[in-house]
Amino acid sequence: MVTKTAIDQLPSLPQVLVQILDAVQKDNADYQRIADIIRHDAGIATNLVAVANSSYYGAKNCESIERALLFLGTDVVKTIVITACIKQFFGHFNQQHQQFLKRFWRRSLITANFAQVLATLTSYAAPDEAYLCGLLADVGQLVTLTSNEQQYLAMLATVNNDQQLLAAEQQQFDATHCEIGADLIDNWGISGFMADAVRYHHEADQLILDAHHLVKIVNLASQLSTADEIDDQALATADNLFGLNESLTRELFNRVNSDVDAIANSLGIDIADTEVTGQRYQQAHQQLGERLGELGELAQLNAALWQARSQDGLQEAAQRSLFLTLGISGSVLFLLDDESQKLCSQTSGQQPQAPNQALNFEIPLEAGRSLISDAFLNNSQQSSTQTSTLTVIDRQMLRYCQSDILVCWPLTQSTPEDNKAVGVLVFACTQQKLSELEQRSNLARQICQEIAGAIADNQHRFELIEQEGPTSSQYQQHIREAVHEASNPLSIIRNYLEMLKIKLGDEHDANEGLELIKEEMDRVGNILLRLKDPGEIAESDTSVNINQIIETTAHIFEDSICVTKNISLEKHLDSSLGDTTGNPEHLKQILTNLLKNAVEALQPGGKITLSSEASVSFSGRDFAAINIEDNGPGIAPEVKKNLFSPVDSTKGQGHSGLGLSIVKKLIDDMDGSIVCRSNPDSGTQFQILLPN
Structure with a gap:
């Protein structure tokens, strides 16, 4: 199955990205102008249509770029384009990759234009659908390239035609780009025959004589896009499928190729440019960097003004x-x-x-x-x-x-x-x-x-x-503004992490740490959303693997603050403890607060013990228990009196004193209990009880 991550990483030519970015940034962005540019690039078009047809947005059968654009609106399109620009700019693709992208771009655009012309010529009812289908006919190649770049580029150097390409893809990747592209379109839930048209666009014409009209259109369009000169096989296919004579087919061939060359020239794309430096590509890459820099400056200005x-x-x-x-x-x-x-x-x-x-x-x-x-x-x-x-x-x-x-x-x-x-x-x-x-x-x-x-x-x-003076509603508005501004750097950092993972490769030792960082950032984002709209997010209890959450949370502390403070962290987990009812995000936040408090209370050489118990009886009920124990100085009696109430922190500047009150509220939300035992001789122990 083609994943959303794979779609997000589909590469595009920087010349096209710069044009789209400029278009969406303009006053009263012209939908038609934006659509016209997106129609020139399979990567962005795929991303746009995939988002429009996703379950999150709930569109039904967005089978054209224009319809997807109108459904999503310019703000969403702007986000899609900016994300693609960031990934493209920091991808640093090599010269071989650049040359492939230019060739791919030209062929996909020729196929799309041919498909639209043929649809109109043969009275197909949806020429825009035919155009999009032609544009995405070879998108499976981009998907394979994103996950197997070096292997795929090396394989391309050994093939001379489409049939050799299909055989090589099947042998090395157990799937052809036709199948991958068709699966992608199937995932969108679009009715009709778009997926079939992509799946069979390299089939022999004798096998599709009775196939759906769109299948035949895209098949012929693909054949007519293979080379600078039309060949006898393409002429025969045009005759077999639609009865087009040689003269008309050649006229269409010359017109479509001329139109695509004009588009390439207007975008500053030189298909024949084979210089080692890739001068035009580098200039476009530099322009892309400048646009991203300007977006960063605008974000800073916006933040300063709203503060x-x-x-x-x-x-x-x-x-x-x-x-x-x-x-x-x-x-x-x-x-x-x-x-x-x-x-x-x-x-x-x-x-x-x-x-x-x-x-x-x-x-x-x-x-x-x-x-x-x-x-x-x-x-x-x-x-x-x-x-x-x-x-x-x-x-x-x-x-x-x-x-x-x-x-x-x-x-x-x-x-x-x-x-x-x-x-x-x-x-x-x-x-x-x-x-x-x-x-x-x-x-x-x-x-x-x-x-x-x-x-x-x-x-x-x-x-x-x-x-x-500020009212409660104004305070809430300020909170929303702050959350909005905090979300921007979180999104940027998340994008950088994704790019770093791609650069390091799947086997790098740092990937586990990067994944932990990403998970914690997602958790921060969820906390911010709860802060922004506390009434809009319904927190529902689900199945919780307590031992797994303890392991994950402890690992974060073991590899960071415990190391720097020379604090040992031991775990004694009850292997018989199964899943219980609760909120995983709440439990992780509870453990994070309690472990952080314990670490801050300990001197170098201190010790924290984490343990779990499968069954503890309390007030006639059966609970699962989590124990967090340290050998620190204990909690002062005057603090213990109001331990779970929001008070001024005893830790000094930079601490809010809200940590334990938040812990208590989250545990209450899960119908649990928390008990604290503390004295100067034996340190502090918190016991969390969650209903089984």
Whole structure:
């Protein structure tokens, strides 16, 4: 079976990824433009259609790229593309891999275009479905490549045609790319004959004469995509399957190949480029890295803006981010006052050039009054190097910002309904700096959008905070924002871990540690989700293997903090203990908190003992027991009185004092009990009882 991980790792040409990334980042992203670019790449198209047809999204029969795109929306597509870009950029594929991808890309695109043309010519009812099926005809090759790169590339060098390829794949991998691609489409649950068309696209024409229309279309399209020159077998197949004469078939062949060459040229893809350096590929790879860098800068800007607690704080965050991302210093924000319909200057208390100058400008929204008002009214950048033509307010701002050229960028928030202008960003720079900014105009535009969105979205929140102080609902909103921002680095780290595992290979010793890190990150993500929406996530008890969770959790501590503090950890687990009812994530969090407390209480050379018991009677009920015991100094009597209540921690700064209260709540949720015994002579023991 083709796994989701395999689909996520399907490679794409960086030229295509850059184009898609630019398209999804634009204002009011054009669905048709995005779909047109995705139609040029089998890897991204496969990922998109797989997600749309997954049980998580629940679409029914998304059999075209356009339908999948409309169903998922640009936000999901953006996530898919960014993930693919990260994996592609850090994949560092070799030259042999690059050449294969270019050849694969051209053939899949030719097959797709032929399939659509043939569908239209032969009156097939769904030409878009035929196009997608042709695009994915050889996707099984990409799937095999991701899991067996060196072996598959070496095998490709030994074959000269499709039939030899199928025989070699069957011998080395026990499955052909036709079967793998068909299984992938079958997994989507799409009705119809798409999977069959992929499964039989290399069958002899005599065997598919009576097959479904789509099967015959993709089979002929695949044959017509094999070489630069059409061969006699392809001409015979065209005649046998659809009665197409030689003249028409050659005309279609020349037209489709010409169209695909034009697409390749527009994307900067040189199929014939065989230089060792792969110059165009490397340039595209560099562009991909630049786009990912810009996404990182935007994420940092977004985080800084949402952390602001006041309008002044937001100004400071915006100005600081502008300096860090674009090197713009001395900026001033003019924001729209809805009541007066004027642009009012806003500066932070950290203006570096003139800390003692207070700005208090108001500019009416009238054309020609200022470059600033013109930028707002025209929703376009305004700049001038001719000081003599500037109004006095513009000259004052130029002197205030201390440089050669005054630049005014409109701040416009894009919403599904409309674009909302909220103000103007004003700064000054040199001609060289302005040229650099024009080269990064896409990033500059997105930064202005982020600032505008933060200004518009936070204005009401700031007013409430100033008037009433934070309410419980606002606290919950802040929690959601913090969880949202924390999720971004977690996702990035998780992607890096996946790439690191791929680079190290399946047999590397570090894989076990990487898997543990990934599991713990997933657990952190689940905890954050519970924090974000406590009422929306129903925690259900399932079957729990207590000994297995003890082993896993103990292993994390043994290989990390116990080693650094020279603390021994012994385990005595009851092998007769079977599965019991409970929540595995809760139990892992409970053990983590208790072990962490024990380690922090012990001096170097200390000892922790973990044990389990299959059956303990308590109050007439039968329980499974977990014991965590240390030989530390014990718990002070005044602390024991409120042991499981949220109190100020005795561990000093950086500790919340909430650990044991959380432990108690999680155990209560599982209908269990916890008992603590502690004295200075024998240390501390916690016993957890879970119902059998």
